[in-house]
Amino acid sequence: MTQPPPAGGWPDPASTGQPSTPPADPTLPVSAQPAVPPQPTGYDPGQPADPYAATTSAPGVPLAAAPYPQAGYPPQPGYGYPPPAYGYPQQTNSLAIVALVLSLIGIGSCITAPIGAIMGHVAMRQIRERGEGGEGLAKAAIIVGWILTALMAVLIVGWILLIAFAILDSSTTV
Template sequence: MTYPPDPYQPPDPYRPSDPYRPLDPYQAVQPPPPDPTPSYPPPYTPTSPAPSSGSGYPPPPPYGGGPAYGPPPGYPPPAKSPFGPPGYGASYGPQNTSAMAIASLVCSIAGVVTCISAPVGVVLGHLAKRQIRETGEGGEGLATAGLWVGYILTVIGVVTALFYAAIFIWAIAEGTNVTTTF
């Protein structure tokens, strides 16, 4: 379907007369001849009748000449999306973040001070990742961060506890071998 040319726009000098024939880059393009019809509104000249308002400018054009809605005359209707309207499952707003993922990260970071909440953060992180897969909520990155921080702090805590236990056992073993001489 073709649309009539827009009467308010001059023809495009670079558009070929046959739209299916490609432009020849070596062919010289001549500019279009000047439009013989006068433009609207005609320019103000001192010999034209005096305006009614006394301001020195021509009166404004009358109102109510064009359509109230839609594109200007001669333009094609607006294009529709090739994909159609969005489906029922489309969401446009921000996703809800899983509260369990937030709790996982908070508990894991608090494990620096409490030394016991890091394993709780690991458990909450695994539960949050499963909940996110089932419900489609946001916060998978928070749950992953909670898992990593929780695992690292748990390993550091276990290694530190084993180190102190080994020192304590060594100190007890050395203490029994000490002889006192006075």
């Protein structure tokens, strides 16, 4: 045997506790339809728009833990600051690119390698000061530039020694 529904109908388990409205009767004109009470929107005009805006209390009563740092206190991590901006590309220092290109061209020309290494040092300083990207490019320019400069210096010293021995050998045999 089933029991009759309670007065007002069965409660809706998904209901928010507000009284339910009967469905509209399509046979009645619009003016004869029952009045529909306004649904709650979550906005209460009596409350401030920002729930953290009312941070004052009665004198002598301490405030609850504030979500944002108070003036005069050091900022606490995670409060009031946006999360770190991961994924945003940094602007690459153009001097670092030029320094690497000059260092690599130094393989064939030998004169641009030390210029590229020096420009790499200048680019590293700019990157630290400006917070730009391209630190790896500048380091590569420094390393490649100074290695090629050292190889060029060894080659020049070798040529000088070879010429000196050739001159000494030619003067003793004649």
